[in-house]
Amino acid sequence: MMHGFRGVVALMALLFLAPVAAGAQTAPAPSIGHAPTLLTVAVPAPTGARLIVSSPAFADGGDLPIDNTQYGANRFPGLAWSAGPAGTRSYVVVLQGQGGKATSIHLTLFNIPAGTTSLAPGLTDPPSGAIYGVNVHGANQPYVGPHTHGAAKVAYPFQVFALDRVLPADPSLSFEALTEAMRGHVLASGTLTAMSARPPGAGDEAARAPIGIETGLLAGVSGRDPTITVYKGVPYAAAPVGPLRFRPPAAPAAWEGVRQADRFGALCPQPQGGGPPPAGPMDEDCLTANVWTAAAAGEKRPVLVWIYGGGFLTGTGASPEFDGEGLARKGVVVVTFNYRLGALGFLATPALSAEAEHGVSGNYGLLDDIALLKWVRRNIAAFGGDPDQVTIAGQSAGAGSVGFLSMSPLAKGLFKRAIAQSHSRYPRDPDLRFLSVSYRARPAAEQAGQAYAQAHGATTVEALRAMPWRDLIEGSDAVEAAVETGSTGKPPLFRPVLDGWVIPSTYEAALAKGAFNDVVVVTGNNRDETGAVPVTAFAALRARSGPPRAGTPQVNVTLAAYVQAARAKYGAMADAFLRLYPATTDDEAALASNAAAYDNNRVSTYLWAAERAKGTSRPIFTYWWTHAPPGAGHDLSGAYHGSEINYAFGNLDANDRPWTAEDRAIAERMSSYWANIIKTGDPNGEGLPTWAPFDAKARSVMMLGDQWGATPVAANPEKLDFWRRFYATQAAW
Numbered sequence: 001m002m003h004g005f006r007g008v009v010a011l012m013a014l015l016f017l018a019p020v021a022a023g024a025q026t027a028p029a030p031s032i033g034h035a036p037t038l039l040t041v042a043v044p045a046p047t048g049a050r051l052i053v054s055s056p057a058f059a060d061g062g063d064l065p066i067d068n069t070q071y072g073a074n075r076f077p078g079l080a081w082s083a084g085p086a087g088t089r090s091y092v093v094v095l096q097g098q099g100g101k102a103t104s105i106h107l108t109l110f111n112i113p114a115g116t117t118s119l120a121p122g123l124t125d126p127p128s129g130a131i132y133g134v135n136v137h138g139a140n141q142p143y144v145g146p147h148t149h150g151a152a153k154v155a156y157p158f159q160v161f162a163l164d165r166v167l168p169a170d171p172s173l174s175f176e177a178l179t180e181a182m183r184g185h186v187l188a189s190g191t192l193t194a195m196s197a198r199p200p201g202a203g204d205e206a207a208r209a210p211i212g213i214e215t216g217l218l219a220g221v222s223g224r225d226p227t228i229t230v231y232k233g234v235p236y237a238a239a240p241v242g243p244l245r246f247r248p249p250a251a252p253a254a255w256e257g258v259r260q261a262d263r264f265g266a267l268c269p270q271p272q273g274g275g276p277p278p279a280g281p282m283d284e285d286c287l288t289a290n291v292w293t294a295a296a297a298g299e300k301r302p303v304l305v306w307i308y309g310g311g312f313l314t315g316t317g318a319s320p321e322f323d324g325e326g327l328a329r330k331g332v333v334v335v336t337f338n339y340r341l342g343a344l345g346f347l348a349t350p351a352l353s354a355e356a357e358h359g360v361s362g363n364y365g366l367l368d369d370i371a372l373l374k375w376v377r378r379n380i381a382a383f384g385g386d387p388d389q390v391t392i393a394g395q396s397a398g399a400g401s402v403g404f405l406s407m408s409p410l411a412k413g414l415f416k417r418a419i420a421q422s423h424s425r426y427p428r429d430p431d432l433r434f435l436s437v438s439y440r441a442r443p444a445a446e447q448a449g450q451a452y453a454q455a456h457g458a459t460t461v462e463a464l465r466a467m468p469w470r471d472l473i474e475g476s477d478a479v480e481a482a483v484e485t486g487s488t489g490k491p492p493l494f495r496p497v498l499d500g501w502v503i504p505s506t507y508e509a510a511l512a513k514g515a516f517n518d519v520v521v522v523t524g525n526n527r528d529e530t531g532a533v534p535v536t537a538f539a540a541l542r543a544r545s546g547p548p549r550a551g552t553p554q555v556n557v558t559l560a561a562y563v564q565a566a567r568a569k570y571g572a573m574a575d576a577f578l579r580l581y582p583a584t585t586d587d588e589a590a591l592a593s594n595a596a597a598y599d600n601n602r603v604s605t606y607l608w609a610a611e612r613a614k615g616t617s618r619p620i621f622t623y624w625w626t627h628a629p630p631g632a633g634h635d636l637s638g639a640y641h642g643s644e645i646n647y648a649f650g651n652l653d654a655n656d657r658p659w660t661a662e663d664r665a666i667a668e669r670m671s672s673y674w675a676n677i678i679k680t681g682d683p684n685g686e687g688l689p690t691w692a693p694f695d696a697k698a699r700s701v702m703m704l705g706d707q708w709g710a711t712p713v714a715a716n717p718e719k720l721d722f723w724r725r726f727y728a729t730q731a732a733w
Contacts, residue, residue, distance in 0.1 A: 295384020514615020
């Protein structure tokens, strides 16, 4: 997600363990998220120094409510404790499970201020100054409830420690390092023990019958909903390492015996860019898929293949945002997967092109997408899916991938429907040049790739393949500053290449010739993206120091910035623009900038759909998402880029936010639309507001979220005409 990749979205609570090499037996679980003993044993308090710990959800030794486990809403139960002795400077709260040889860690929260002696039920954001540590979902993760595998009750002690120090403010601190940092500094501690067991009817994960796919037998695990089986980390291609680096994906290797598909695969290598640490291991051996299914043997349910966003630079198919249980409950088989990113996924050079069978290089990430779709076609029946009823969907760069696959003859016949969440743009809209649907011409891509390789000390293809991936991706989060976009927004350096093979033609040429795979299309935009921000963020953005993150769209919240940006982007049409979107104060300028962004986004998609509709008899459905999710980022982010994802998946319970009854109602309606699209190609169904197919004459778009119904693509005809005339002055991208 190039421009909406906000912290509230990027903190992914992923269940990651070690990757499994194709052809190998399952590796033992790594130590992350586990500890040999309880922390109260490892760092005991002085004799008699005891804190009294309680919870509104259960008594000491009592059963933890299902709502507070992964079988339910995974909601923190709430905790309170007596004040620590004199000299207390901070508290640490840790939850561990005692169901195995080693304890499982479900919550680590440290540097809780000395004046805080309780944590509220449903806690998502830590108290000011406090830091989430490691648990079974990785580093810097919030509460994850028990997921007890057996019918026997297991003890889960909530442990609270009063310390005479503040620990290092490092969210990536290992549990071992945390333990050592606490040693000798515990003034008092207390424990409140909850009991938890697998709910009746959840089934025994170990007893689930293996299924057979082309590479061997596979055993899945129970989801939070016991009627759903999840298969994690299934190789769909060989590890793209050594001689397979910078080549199309190769077939996966077979394995002997039953492969336990109970762990998500490694993230494909990606730069951290100063953000939170990755919530799982990274490795080039990352081309794995995940499947959620409630289908019985022999069923043929429709399939969703989800492609994550992240500017072709970051992301993973294992993010809780993309948890497939909600749609699986509605009769869909959900597939997510990893594809190569950044330099490893999109580096093009003359030498790589010269050695390639088709004489081109740089679209390895898109070729991964196609390999995954072919894997689905060959194997999805084993999971209860119908290979002839596949929908591809994605958001941001994922939506860009959906668009490229819709144009690619290599993907013909692999899917029937396509959902592009954000950024289907008119080819003459200059914003297209920096958004995640942007591509590079082959000569420019090869030239930039060769310069990048040389800057990394690689002058041959062999040197590129031999270089450690950590060295190769260093600096891969650069932008292509030379692209003229009419604003400060710039595209990522590494992105898909207009190569004449995977992507055969420009957007404009494809629209003119109707050169698309003939499928049903759903596409839309979000209210607070591509330069628009919520009113509640104006003051904070004005107080922001330093420049915005490279590659993000321009946001104007002062009069001076607004007028300057208008004159830079619209040139001779700036006066006409400022008459239509006038402002005389900072607040008026921020509101006018938003209004212009709304119209630009909707009109650009409207004109794209009008051209696309000329070349197909299949329906197109367009939308405008308006709902802001709850949580810490609500006032700053609004209906941000990607904010619709949890609602479309219907997976609120997989994501730790203070969801309301309204959110759950929106998610039920939104996920029903998406399930209907996947099943029939039509979002409409019983009890849902009518969503009319795109009609160029109507000049409207379907609102989803806070409102449900049609709204004009522009505030008035004069504004629609302005955008038509402005785009006509721009070169097609």
